[in-house]
Amino acid sequence: MCLECGCHNSVPFGVKVLSMIAPGLLKATEVDTPRTLEIHESLLAKNDDSAARNRARFRQQGMLAINLLSSPGSGKTTLLSRTVDEFGYDERCAVLVGDLETDNDARRLHRPHVPVAQITTGTACHLDADMVAKGLDVLALDGVRVMFIENVGNLVCPADFDLGEALRVVLLSATEGEDKPLKYPPMFKSAHVVIVTKIDVAGVLGFDRQTAMDNIRRMAPQAKVIEVSARTGEGMSEWYAYLNSHLSELTHENRDSNA
Secondary structure, X not given: OXXXXXXXXEOOOEEEEXXXXXXXXXXXXXXXXXXXXXXXXXXXXXXXXXXXXXXHHHHHOOXXXXXXXXXXXXXXXXXXXXXXXXHHHOOOEXXXXXXXXXOHHHHHHOEOOEOEEEEEOOOOOOXXXXXXXXXXXXXXXXXXXXXXXXXXXXXXXXXXXXXXXXXXXXXXXXXXXXXXXXXXXXXXXXXXXXXXXXXXHHHHHOOOHHHHHHHHHHHOOOOEEEEOOOOOOOOHHHHHHHHHHHHHHHHHHHXXXXX
């Protein structure tokens, strides 16, 4: 966690719902917090407690929660837009979007069949579990199978904050170069999936796909790697198949637990 960005302090944030079901704006109050290492540790412990409650809530409601992380401009919103348009017609999805300011991405993602809420974090460079919990409180979640959480664009601080997700998906864009996994190892080491985006322009940009794959495998040998272009649709079927496989696992787990 960094001192410069303000993420060590409790900060005001808002949740704006782009839906007729629960319109409104929630505001948290600002709390002064000493700038000490102990505060960092206590904040992470508090976040872990909130994340555990979120995780239990997701499981109880039969939702697959997915935390999408990347640097700004790597294509999270574009990937989600196509996903909710195609995959979202077969499986009901909801989206929480995190940004420091504006609700532009939430507006891009809003669909009649997709509940969406925008969380504006103010000075915080990441979402935390409490923000996610408040976002969940104002969404209509009946029948939702997949909860997508589009985190703030940042490859540093979000790596430390568990949101209660079942899957952590990290995006690497062909426009960013092949060495991002080497520069930001904690983020990639925490990934269940690495999605290489904008693959349709990789050749034009001189993006070395093999070098990128080698770097991903070096930092994230545990992660499944999927190459996609949300613009052309290349690779999206593999992404949907991955989501369906985890939904099936979740359904079987819930059946076993209720047996």
